[in-house]
Structure formats: structure tokens, C-alpha cells
Amino acid sequence: MHISKFIYCAFLALAVNMTVAEEEEPPFFKATYKLFxxxxxxxxxxxxxxxxxxxxxxxxxxxxxxxxxxxxxxxHIVEVSQWKIVDNHIRPLxxxxxxxxxxxxxxxxxxxxxxxxxxxxxxxxxxRQMPLQAGMLDKLLYQYALMRDLRNIQTEIAYEVTDGGKIxxxxxxxxxxxxMQTTLGLLHTVKLQKIKHDxxxxxxxxxxxxxxxxxxxxxxTDEDGRTTTAxxxxxxxx
Numbered sequence: 001m002h003i004s005k006f007i008y009c010a011f012l013a014l015a016v017n018m019t020v021a022e023e024e025e026p027p028f029f030k031a032t033y034k035l036f037x038x039x040x041x042x043x044x045x046x047x048x049x050x051x052x053x054x055x056x057x058x059x060x061x062x063x064x065x066x067x068x069x070x071x072x073x074x075x076h077i078v079e080v081s082q083w084k085i086v087d088n089h090i091r092p093l094x095x096x097x098x099x100x101x102x103x104x105x106x107x108x109x110x111x112x113x114x115x116x117x118x119x120x121x122x123x124x125x126x127x128r129q130m131p132l133q134a135g136m137l138d139k140l141l142y143q144y145a146l147m148r149d150l151r152n153i154q155t156e157i158a159y160e161v162t163d164g165g166k167i168x169x170x171x172x173x174x175x176x177x178x179x180m181q182t183t184l185g186l187l188h189t190v191k192l193q194k195i196k197h198d199x200x201x202x203x204x205x206x207x208x209x210x211x212x213x214x215x216x217x218x219x220x221t222d223e224d225g226r227t228t229t230a231x232x233x234x235x236x237x238x
Contacts, residue, residue: 026057026144027212028238033230035063042069045230049144050238055084056093059144076100081141090145095138095162110138110162121165128165136160136167143215146205150190150213157192171195172205180206182216183233189216200225211235 028050035043045063052058061079064070082094097108111120112132119130137145142159149157158171175191187208194203206217216232 025051027147027214029214030236030238031214032233032235034233035228035230037226037228040069041067042228043075048238052082057083057085059083059140061140074101079140081138083141089134090137090141090148092136092138092141095140097139112136112138119162121162123165126165130162130165130167133160136162138162142170146215147207147213150192150207150209156195175204178206180217182231184211184216184235187211187216 030048033045034041043063043065047061049059059081063077065075078098080096083090083092092112095110099106107124109122117132119132121128137159139161142161156173158169160167160169172192172194175193178189178191180187180189189206189208192205200223202221204219205215207213207215218230221227
């Protein structure tokens with residue numbers, strides 16, 4: 001079921017335009033999702049965005065496998081992005097990824113050293129440095145940037161993201177809007193697809209303008225043709 005791979009890929013959406021209006025606070029929220037594959041519920045996920053101190057913010061994600069999948073592959077995944085707004089732009093400070101899965105545990109810690117323009121990346125005790133440039137984001141924080149940028153998106157959008165010890169660019173194209181029935185009611189959604197020319201994987205995101213462009217559905221298909229779908233269940237504005 002590749003839960004950890006899906007969480008890395010899921011919600012991949014999109015630092016071309018990350019300007020935040022000076023007088024505007026981020027939309028603090030807590031949202032829950034159910035993940036399905038081959039018609040079976042395989043995991044539950046909680047996303048939360050809240051403030052930390054006077055200037056800082058935290059975006060977090062917690063995912064746990066459920067049901068039959070949990071009996072054979074018990075995954076517990078935690079992602080946390082600490083960040084702030086500087087000169088009206090999003091600036092990541094620290095990213096943590098923890099996956100507990102028996103012998104396949106994984107730990108990632110990324111520090112964004114803006115003074116020295118360096119990314120300090122540690123994956124399972126393996127250290128690597130990378131150059132840090134304006135606009136770069138971590139694998140969780142760009143999902144908040146997506147919510148902001150979708151207000152002004154035309155046809156395509158791109159993000160530079162620290163991914164597996166590398167800097168990768170994710171390109172997305174806007175598709176036709178769709179009306180979707182959800183647990184939160186009938187919603188108009190903006191539909192985006194990740195553009196990839198080098199493999200058969202696919203990622204499609206449905207974000208609701210009425211919910212400040214929060215993703216309400218994400219469909220990820222891997223290179224082997226296996227599809228995992230995340231569907232929103234609850235939403236609380238904090």
C-alpha cells in the first residue's frame with residue numbers, strides 16, 4: 001500500500017508566488033482525512049496549521065494506518081514544518097519527518113540556515129549540505145503555499161522543494177474545475193495535476209475555494225499503477 005510514499009507524494013502541489021498580505025494571518029485549521037486504496041480504507045491523517053509565539057507558525061501532519069493494513073504494515077508518520085513570514089514571504093525554518101515502521105524506521109531533520117544560505121539535511125544520521133535560495137520550501141510547507149497561490153493561479157505553477165536530499169521542482173497545471181460531493185457538503189473545486197514526463201506516476205489535487213483552497217481530495221498513482229486517494233472528513237477553523 002506504500003503509505004509512506006503516498007504521504008511524501010500526497011498533496012504535492014506546488015516558490016514562485018509566495019507573497020502573503022502583510023495584514024493577513026494564515027488560516028489556522030485542523031482537518032482530518034481518510035486514505036483509500038483498492039476500495040479499502042488504509043489510513044487516517046490529521047493536518048493542523050497553528051501559530052507558535054509572536055512570529056512563528058507550525059504546519060503538522062500525523063498519519064496512521066488502520067484496519068487490515070495496520071495488521072501487516074503498521075505505519076505511524078509525523079511531519080512538522082516550523083516557519084515564519086519575512087518581508088511578506090514564507091520562510092521555512094525547520095522540517096522534521098518521523099516514520100515508525102519496525103525495522104524500516106526513517107528520520108529526517110532539515111534546518112534552513114538563511115544567514116549562511118545553507119540547507120542542513122540529516123536523513124537517518126547521514127548528513128548533507130545544499131545551497132539555500134529564496135523561495136525554497138520543505139515537503140510539507142509548500143502545501144500551505146499552494147493554498148495561498150491558488151488565489152492567483154493562471155494555468156501552471158512551480159515550486160522548488162527539498163526532497164530526499166535533493167532540490168526538486170514540482171510543476172502543476174490547472175485542469176477543469178469540478179463540483180464534488182464531500183462530507184462537508186457539495187463543493188466547487190479547483191483541479192490540478194502534477195506534470196511529470198519521466199515516469200508513469202500521477203498526482204491530482206482538488207482544492208475548494210470556499211475553504212480557502214484547502215485540498216479536499218488527492219489522488220496519487222504510482223509507477224506500478226496503484227492508486228491511493230485521500231478524502232477530507234472533518235474541518236475545524238482554529
